[in-house]
Amino acid sequence: MSSSPQQRLTFLITGCSSGLGLLLSRLVLDQGHNLIATSRAPSRTPNAINEILSHPGAGSRQWRQLDVNDLSTPKLIHDLEASGVAIDVLVNNAGFSIHAPAELLEDDELGGMMDTMYFGSARLIRAVLPFMRQRKKGVIVNMSSGAGLEGRESMSGYAAAKAALDGFSKVLAKEVASFGVRVLTVHLGAFDTTMGANSRSGRKYIQGGIPDAYVGSMADQITKTLTGGNLASVAEGDPNKAVKAVFDVIVGEGVGFGKEKERMLPLGRDVNKRVKEVIGGYQNALNVFGDICNNVNKD
Numbered sequence: 001m002s003s004s005p006q007q008r009l010t011f012l013i014t015g016c017s018s019g020l021g022l023l024l025s026r027l028v029l030d031q032g033h034n035l036i037a038t039s040r041a042p043s044r045t046p047n048a049i050n051e052i053l054s055h056p057g058a059g060s061r062q063w064r065q066l067d068v069n070d071l072s073t074p075k076l077i078h079d080l081e082a083s084g085v086a087i088d089v090l091v092n093n094a095g096f097s098i099h100a101p102a103e104l105l106e107d108d109e110l111g112g113m114m115d116t117m118y119f120g121s122a123r124l125i126r127a128v129l130p131f132m133r134q135r136k137k138g139v140i141v142n143m144s145s146g147a148g149l150e151g152r153e154s155m156s157g158y159a160a161a162k163a164a165l166d167g168f169s170k171v172l173a174k175e176v177a178s179f180g181v182r183v184l185t186v187h188l189g190a191f192d193t194t195m196g197a198n199s200r201s202g203r204k205y206i207q208g209g210i211p212d213a214y215v216g217s218m219a220d221q222i223t224k225t226l227t228g229g230n231l232a233s234v235a236e237g238d239p240n241k242a243v244k245a246v247f248d249v250i251v252g253e254g255v256g257f258g259k260e261k262e263r264m265l266p267l268g269r270d271v272n273k274r275v276k277e278v279i280g281g282y283q284n285a286l287n288v289f290g291d292i293c294n295n296v297n298k299d
């Protein structure tokens with residue numbers, strides 16, 4: 001199963017205890033690359049760790065504790081680089097969602113999603129960039145979502161956190177392209193992983209604080225579906241296929257061949273639909289407000 005790449009790359013991936021992070025870790029080793037898998041509580045997933053550490057792939061591998069919310073996460077990158085490990089690919093994969101109508105989400109819930117998916121990722125990016133910049137080589141990958149483009153009801157906080165990192169990364173991509181560093185945002189649709197089990201409803205929603213007006217609303221229905229262990233019923237995406245596409249686009253092989261300069265990777269038919277909605281929405285805004293838009297400049 002293990003192959004030998006022309007150029008062996010070193011991947012550092014966050015959130016490897018389950019789902020896409022674990023699948024990507026496996027694939028990185030299958031393909032003969034080096035892996036630094038990380039998770040916030042390694043003692044909770046001994047089977048995953050044993051599997052990765054005993055993988056037959058020819059690349060090196062290690063599993064390190066990393067809670068992306070921790071302000072000291074740059075130290076891991078500094079320590080690895082100081083020990084001679086050159087990180088070629090950083091994959092910001094850690095994430096979770098709290099569902100409820102926006103009106104019911106509380107500061108700490110919104111902040112928690114921001115901490116993990118925006119600040120946590122941005123902190124690691126800023127830590128690894130100087131090394132990539134000096135080597136004139138590196139890929140930063142964010143496992144983002146269709147939600148950051150056009151979120152579904154109940155996902156306002158999650159959509160905001162993903163969109164924050166998307167915005168950061170769009171600018172970053174322009175700043176670092178001339179240094180040989182590439183930034184890739186993966187817009188995932190719904191994929192049947194453990195994310196459903198790891199999602200939860202907002203505190204006020206659970207405590208029965210949902211106003212009558214929201215009962216049975218789309219936000220209520222989606223909250224129930226996604227936090228009630230029913231992600232599989234709505235997730236049409238195959239996680240293995242997604243991870244293979246992400247890997248190929250990172251390394252420029254297979255479906256990613258010749259596409260190494262691309263910055264956005266939409267994955268899933270549901271995301272295809274959402275991308276079209278976003279394009280259509282802005283096109284409509286220009287149709288409706290184009291004249292106004294063009295007539296507010298200085299004379």
Ligand SMILES: NC(=O)c1ccc[n+]([C@@H]2O[C@H](COP(=O)([O-])OP(=O)(O)OC[C@H]3O[C@@H](n4cnc5c(N)ncnc54)[C@H](OP(=O)(O)O)[C@@H]3O)[C@@H](O)[C@H]2O)c1
Binds near residue numbers: 015093
């Ligand atoms: N599956 C989908 O439909 C879908 C759609 C769009 C985007 N995504 C994104 O894809 C990424 C992977 O999700 P998944 O589907 O594989 O779900 P998952 O199985 O729930 O994996 C999420 C991972 O993130 C980790 N994590 C959460 N908070 C963390 C923290 N503070 N520090 C370190 N790790 C943390 C979790 O670790 P613990 O085990 O410690 O909780 C878990 O390993 C996420 O960013 C998610 O938002 C997924």
